[in-house]
Amino acid sequence: MKTTTEELVAFVAVVDAGSLTGAAEQLGQTPGISRALGRLEQKLETTLLNRTTRRIDLTEEGRIFLDRARAILEAIEEAEEQLALQRHRPAGRLRINAASPFMLHVVVPLIEEFTAQFPEIDLELNTSDQIIDLLEQRTDVAIRIGTLQDSSLHARPIGRSGLKVLAAPEYLQKFGTPERVEELSEHRLLGFTQPQSLNQWPLKQSQCATFSVTPNIAASSGETLRHLAINGRGIVCLSDFMTHQDIAEGRLVQVLAEHTLETYQSIHAVYYRNSQLSARIRCFLDFLAERYPLHP
Numbered sequence: 001m002k003t004t005t006e007e008l009v010a011f012v013a014v015v016d017a018g019s020l021t022g023a024a025e026q027l028g029q030t031p032g033i034s035r036a037l038g039r040l041e042q043k044l045e046t047t048l049l050n051r052t053t054r055r056i057d058l059t060e061e062g063r064i065f066l067d068r069a070r071a072i073l074e075a076i077e078e079a080e081e082q083l084a085l086q087r088h089r090p091a092g093r094l095r096i097n098a099a100s101p102f103m104l105h106v107v108v109p110l111i112e113e114f115t116a117q118f119p120e121i122d123l124e125l126n127t128s129d130q131i132i133d134l135l136e137q138r139t140d141v142a143i144r145i146g147t148l149q150d151s152s153l154h155a156r157p158i159g160r161s162g163l164k165v166l167a168a169p170e171y172l173q174k175f176g177t178p179e180r181v182e183e184l185s186e187h188r189l190l191g192f193t194q195p196q197s198l199n200q201w202p203l204k205q206s207q208c209a210t211f212s213v214t215p216n217i218a219a220s221s222g223e224t225l226r227h228l229a230i231n232g233r234g235i236v237c238l239s240d241f242m243t244h245q246d247i248a249e250g251r252l253v254q255v256l257a258e259h260t261l262e263t264y265q266s267i268h269a270v271y272y273r274n275s276q277l278s279a280r281i282r283c284f285l286d287f288l289a290e291r292y293p294l295h296p
Contacts, residue, residue, distance in 0.1 A: 003043055005076065008069045010036035011048060015066055016138060019056060026138060081279045090279035091120035098143035100127040101222040101242040102267075106292060107143070114287055121280050129221045140281055142270050145239065146197075153270040156285050159292045160264040161241040163202050166252040171232040178235075181205045181259050184213075188234035190225045191215030201237040202263035203256060210261075213237070239265055267292070 010033050013023035024033045041048055048062035058066065081092065098107060103125060111123065126139065148155055167177075171188075178184055181203045191213050192198040203211035219225050222238055229236040230251050246252040254260075269285050 003040060005073070006032075007036045007040040007043075008073055011040055012066065012069050012073060014049065014056065015058065015062075078278065089120050090118055090283050092278075092280050093122045093124060094280045094284060095124040095126065095138055095140045096143070096284070097126045097128055097139045097141070099129050099145065099222065101226065101239075102143050102145065103127045104223060105242045105245075107288075110288070110291055113291075114284070117287070118280075118283060121283075140271060140278075141284060144268050144270055145265050147266070148268055148270065153272060155268040155270045156289070158267045158269055158285075158289050160266050161239040163237055163239055163260075163263045163265065164243065164247075164257075165201055165203065165235060165237045165255045165260060166229060166243060166247070167235045167255050168230055168232045168251065169253055171229075171234065172253070172255070174232070178256060181211055181256060184211070184235065184256075188216045189213050190217050190219070190228050190234040190236040192222075192225070193218045193220045198237075202261040204259050204261060241267075 009027065010023065013027050014020055014033065014037060017023040017026055020033050020037075027033065037049070044061075044065070046061045047059050048065055050057045050059055077092070081090065096107065107125065111125075115121070115123065143158070144155075145161070175187060178187060182205070184203075192215070199213045199215065200210040201213055202209075205211050217228060217234060219228070222242060225236050226238060226242055226246070228234065229238070230246060235255055243252055247254065269288065271281060
């Protein structure tokens with residue numbers, strides 16, 4: 001008996017999820033995962049996974065087979081996409097991951113237009129304020145802001161976004177507007193729990209090119225900090241892509257503009273695919289790059 005695609009999908013899903021339960025949830029096939037895995041091992045006459053009550057580990061044979069299984073599934077996926085391309089309609093599931101502020105302020109407003117233009121692409125939108133493993137999280141494209149660290153990823157520049165120090169008018173009316181960088185020590189400051197590089201504000205101070213902040217209130221998400229600032233809880237430094245509308249509508253105003261260095265965060269789309277870029281990924285990247293302005 002020959003191995004089936006269903007069995008390969010089940011095997012790869014179990015490895016990526018780290019458990020039978022996780023794989024079943026990903027694929028929506030709770031009863032079938034274990035049976036498919038058992039059939040595969042029986043056909044290959046070898047054990048691919050060592051199972052205990054706490055974890056699942058690949059055997060040496062499983063490690064070798066995993067690379068081939070991934071390659072086979074990618075080849076099938078690419079063949080299907082090529083057929084879809086011939087019909088000029090990219091199709092399939094596209095899993096996108098981004099930090100919640102970028103997802104909410106940039107991606108979500110474009111979804112209606114994208115789905116109208118590419119109705120056969122099924123979107124899965126996930127948010128994470130930490131860097132994720134694309135394979136482990138079954139992600140096709142991740143949007144990353146700032147300097148890229150992982151050289152194993154392919155990256156496509158999407159644009160860049162400026163940084164500004166901001167506060168709500170209500171906060172400034174109550175606590176006063178700082179005129180010098182040194183005066184920030186007398187104010188409530190909003191910053192990030194991690195990484196600490198996000199708490200380096202682009203403010204000129206004597207010989208230093210940046211101003212290091214110790215937040216009175218810290219959060220892991222820029223969107224949380226944005227809401228805190230809008231509600232008058234302190235002064236914050238955030239990227240233009242999430243605050244330009246707040247500035248335009250007067251919910252936030254720039255602070256210490258004369259002392260602010262012109263600083264930009266680069267925005268990249270990253271993906272693992274080493275072979276020809278899939279049609280659905282390519283059309284999403286083209287769409288996003290065309291509609292995301294250089295200076296939002």
